[in-house]
Amino acid sequence: MKCLLVFGLIVGVLAAFAGSGYLVFTDLTKPLPKPEFKDNTYWGPGDVKDYQPDTKIYEFKLDVPKAEIEDLRQQLNRTLKLTDPLEGINFEYGFNTYALEQFVEYWREKYLTKWDERQELFNSLKQYTTEIQGLNIHFIREKPSEAAAEKKHVYPLLLLHGWPGSVREFFDFIPMLTNDQNITDYAFEVVAPSLVGFGWSDPATRPGFNAAEMATVMRNLMLRLGHKEFFIQGGDWGSIIGSNLATLYPENVIGYHSNMCVLHSPLAIIKGFWGSFFPEKYLPNRFFVDHHYPVWAKYKELLRESGYFHLQATKPDTIGAALTSSPVSLAAYILEKFQYCTNPGLQQDFGAIATVFGLEAVLDNLMVYYLTNSATTAARFYLENVSKAYRDLQLDRVQTPVPMGCARFRFDLPSVTDWQLRDKFPNLKHSMYFQQGSHFAALEMPGMLFNDFTIFVRKLGLHGEEM
Numbered sequence: 310m311k312c313l314l315v316f317g318l319i320v321g322v323l324a325a326f327a328g329s330g331y332l333v334f335t336d337l338t339k340p341l342p343k344p345e346f347k348d349n350t351y352w353g354p355g356d357v358k359d360y361q362p363d364t365k366i367y368e369f370k371l372d373v374p375k376a377e378i379e380d381l382r383q384q385l386n387r388t389l390k391l392t393d394p395l396e397g398i399n400f401e402y403g404f405n406t407y408a409l410e411q412f413v414e415y416w417r418e419k420y421l422t423k424w425d426e427r428q429e430l431f432n433s434l435k436q437y438t439t440e441i442q443g444l445n446i447h448f449i450r451e452k453p454s455e456a457a458a459e460k461k462h463v464y465p466l467l468l469l470h471g472w473p474g475s476v477r478e479f480f481d482f483i484p485m486l487t488n489d490q491n492i493t494d495y496a497f498e499v500v501a502p503s504l505v506g507f508g509w510s511d512p513a514t515r516p517g518f519n520a521a522e523m524a525t526v527m528r529n530l531m532l533r534l535g536h537k538e539f540f541i542q543g544g545d546w547g548s549i550i551g552s553n554l555a556t557l558y559p560e561n562v563i564g565y566h567s568n569m570c571v572l573h574s575p576l577a578i579i580k581g582f583w584g585s586f587f588p589e590k591y592l593p594n595r596f597f598v599d600h601h602y603p604v605w606a607k608y609k610e611l612l613r614e615s616g617y618f619h620l621q622a623t624k625p626d627t628i629g630a631a632l633t634s635s636p637v638s639l640a641a642y643i644l645e646k647f648q649y650c651t652n653p654g655l656q657q658d659f660g661a662i663a664t665v666f667g668l669e670a671v672l673d674n675l676m677v678y679y680l681t682n683s684a685t686t687a688a689r690f691y692l693e694n695v696s697k698a699y700r701d702l703q704l705d706r707v708q709t710p711v712p713m714g715c716a717r718f719r720f721d722l723p724s725v726t727d728w729q730l731r732d733k734f735p736n737l738k739h740s741m742y743f744q745q746g747s748h749f750a751a752l753e754m755p756g757m758l759f760n761d762f763t764i765f766v767r768k769l770g771l772h773g774e775e776m
Contacts, residue, residue, distance in 0.1 A: 337575040338574075338576035338579070340706055340707065340732070341703055341706040342707070343556065343557065343707050344703075344707070346521060346525070346702075348525050348528075349442060350442060351442055351443045352442050352443050352444050352514060352515070352522070352526075353440075353442070353443020353514060354514045360443055362440065363440045364439070364440070365440075366437050366438075366439045367437060367438050367439065368436070368437055369436040369438050369509065370436070371428055371431045371432055371436075372428075373428060373680060377680070378421055378424050381636060382417055382421050384635075384636050385413050385416055385417040385421075385637070389410060389413065389637060391406040391409065391410065392406060393407075394406055399659070400648055400649075400656060400657050403641075403645055404641045404642075404645035404648060409637070412644060413637055415672075416640070416672055416675075420668070420669065427669065427672075427673060427676070430480070430673070431673070433480075434449045434480065435450055435451055436448065437450055439530070439533055441526050441529050441530050442525075442526055442529065444505055444511040444512075445510065445511045446502055446503070446526065447476075447502065447503040447508060447509035447510045448476075448500055448503065448530065449476055449479070449499065449500070450499070451483050451484075451487050451498070452487065452498045453487045453488075453496035453498065454488075454489050456489040457487065457488065457489030457496040460489065461489065461493075461494055461495055462495050463495075463496050463498060464495065464498070464540055464766070465497070465531065465534075465536040465538070465539035466486065466497040466498065466500065466539060466541075466542060467502075467539050467542070467551075467554075468482075468499055468500065468547075469501075469502070469542070469543035469544075469548075469550050469551055470503075470504065470544075470545070470547050471504075471543070471544060471545020471546035471547050471548070472507070472546055472691075473647075473674070473678070474545065474674060474752070475508050475678070476501050476677075477670065477673045477674045477752075478674070478749060478751045478752040479499075479751050481751075482752075482755040482758060483499050483501065485755060485756070485759040486759065487499060491763075493763040493766075493767070494772075494774070495763055495766055495767075498536075500531060500536070500539075502530060504523060504546065504547075504550070504690075505518060505522075505526055506683060506686035506689060506690060507681075507686070507687045508677050508683060512683070512686035516693070517693065517696070517698060518689075518690070519694050519696065519698065520553050520690075520699065521553045521699065521704065522693075523546075523550050523690075524550050524554035524557060524558070525554075525557070525558075527550060527554060528554050531561070537561060538561055539561065539562065540562070540563050540565070540566065541554060541555065541562060541565045541566065542565075542566045542567075542762055543566075544567065544568040544569045544721075544749075544750055545569055546690065548568065548571065549569075549571070549694075551565050552565065552567070555709045556704050556707050556733075559709050559710055562711045563712075563771075564712040564714065564738070564766065565711050565712070565713050565734075566713070566714040566762050566765050567713070567714070567715055567716070568716045568717075568721070568751075568758060568761075569722060569748070570716075570725055571724060571725060572730060572733055573705050574705040574706045574733065575706075576706075576732055577705070577733075580726075580728060580729045580732075581604060584726060584728065584729075585602050588602050591726050591727075591728045592726060593740075593742075596744070597742045599719075600723070600724065600742060601723060601725070601726060611722070614649060617646070618691060621688040621690075621692065622691040622692050622694075622695045623692065625685060625688035625692050626685055626688075626689070628642075628685075628688060629684050629685025629686075629688050632684035632685070633682055636679055639675065640675055642684075643674070644671065644675070647662050647671055647749070650749055651666075652665070652719075652720045652745075652747055665747075665753055666749065666752055666753060706733070707733070708732075708734075708735060709736075710735070711734070711736065712736045712737075712738045713730070713734035713736060713737050713739075714737075714740070714761075714765030714768070715727075715737070715739065715740050715741070716743065716761040717740075718743045718745070718746030718748075719742075719744050719746060720745075720746065720747040720748075721746070721747055721750070722748065739761075739764060739765040739768050743757060
């Protein structure tokens with residue numbers, strides 16, 4: 310009898326643990342309702358009581374004084390006090406200082422001497438500014454030609470960049486979207502803003518401006534331009550902002566396309582580990598296993614390459630002071646990210662950036678950060694997105710009915726599988742794997758990104774297209 314009592318007690322304890330474990334698991338993994346979110350928070354300077362909204366849209370044209378370019382040239386002409394790399398080391402310890410010297414020389418002697426040409430490129434796309442929630446927002450706005458509008462279905466498209474990128478990433482991508490000569494049935498009115506605190510857009514003046522707030526400003530910009538419904542395409546922060554926008558304001562989003570499909574909900578993490586034991590069961594093809602697995606190798610890579618993230622998420626003003634006080638420091642910091650985002654076969658190659666992106670394009674992007682002095686304000690965005698206020702929203706656990714499309718480029722940050730994505734995006738319409746390409750898809754291979762995005766649009770069947 311005593312044995313039966315002990316056995317019963319053990320069974321009871323195990324059942325209690327199992328029951329409580331099940332309740333905890335259910336609580337951590339169930340979808341959450343959409344949170345209430347204020348869509349008109351004032352982020353400008355001073356007291357909101359003194360705020361007088363300005364809803365006008367102003368033309369923007371880049372016109373950098375020659376004296377500013379000359380000052381930069383003189384800064385780049387100073388003797389560099391750099392430490393030689395270790396013997397046998399290329400870029401394993403960061404951006405190689407021999408390569409940095411070559412970049413600085415090219416920047417000073419070649420690039421800046423043709424600044425008028427580069428500035429003309431910047432101004433080749435129509436740009437504007439308008440005030441949203443107290444912040445002056447800069448954006449590119451390119452409409453399809455009349456010929457394209459006559460023979461194609463035209464949709465508004467919000468195009469979102471990330472860090473350390475800028476709107477410069479899209480200068481080859483945008484013409485494909487608006488061109489009447491492209492082979493699709495679609496053309497797009499493209500709106501590509503500089504994110505708040507990036508480029509020529511104002512930074513927030515107080516703490517708390519996270520990805521949900523950014524999504525709100527971007528949505529309000531589109532409403533300002535008369536677009537009540539629109540597509541979203543984004544990578545890096547643009548992907549997260551786009552996801553937040555589709556979650557908080559699904560009524561405004563026709564479809565959301567991402568080239569960095571990440572999800573950090575508890576259920577997605579659990580599924581990621583489980584899927585690592587049976588990868589081919591959860592993937593459309595065994596050739597795509599290395600996009601996601603092995604999990605520990607992916608996490609190890611992220612840990613090695615995410616030091617900048619930890620720094621910017623904890624002390625952004627410290628690194629910002631170093632970057633804004635020296636153009637060479639700014640170059641080393643940003644170029645190192647582009648060097649890594651080539652591909653594993655080129656990461657230790659001195660010609661990788663020129664081969665994959667082109668020197669001018671990368672230096673154009675660098676000039677955006679230099680001319681706008683936005684290294685600090687852009688870095689602050691990381692801190693705001695690890696804050697308790699943002700984490701408490703748990704937007705990765707809030708489902709959205711918005712149609713979603715995912716493009717995975719082979720050497721980008723590890724993405725999640727469709728099995729994981731559908732927990733948040735049950736209306737996942739399109740999923741594609743590419744065995745090449747990296748993080749800056751719009752800059753590196755705009756043609757591939759364009760084709761994938763328009764395939765996603767076609768799959769929505771908005772005009773009775775075959776799915």
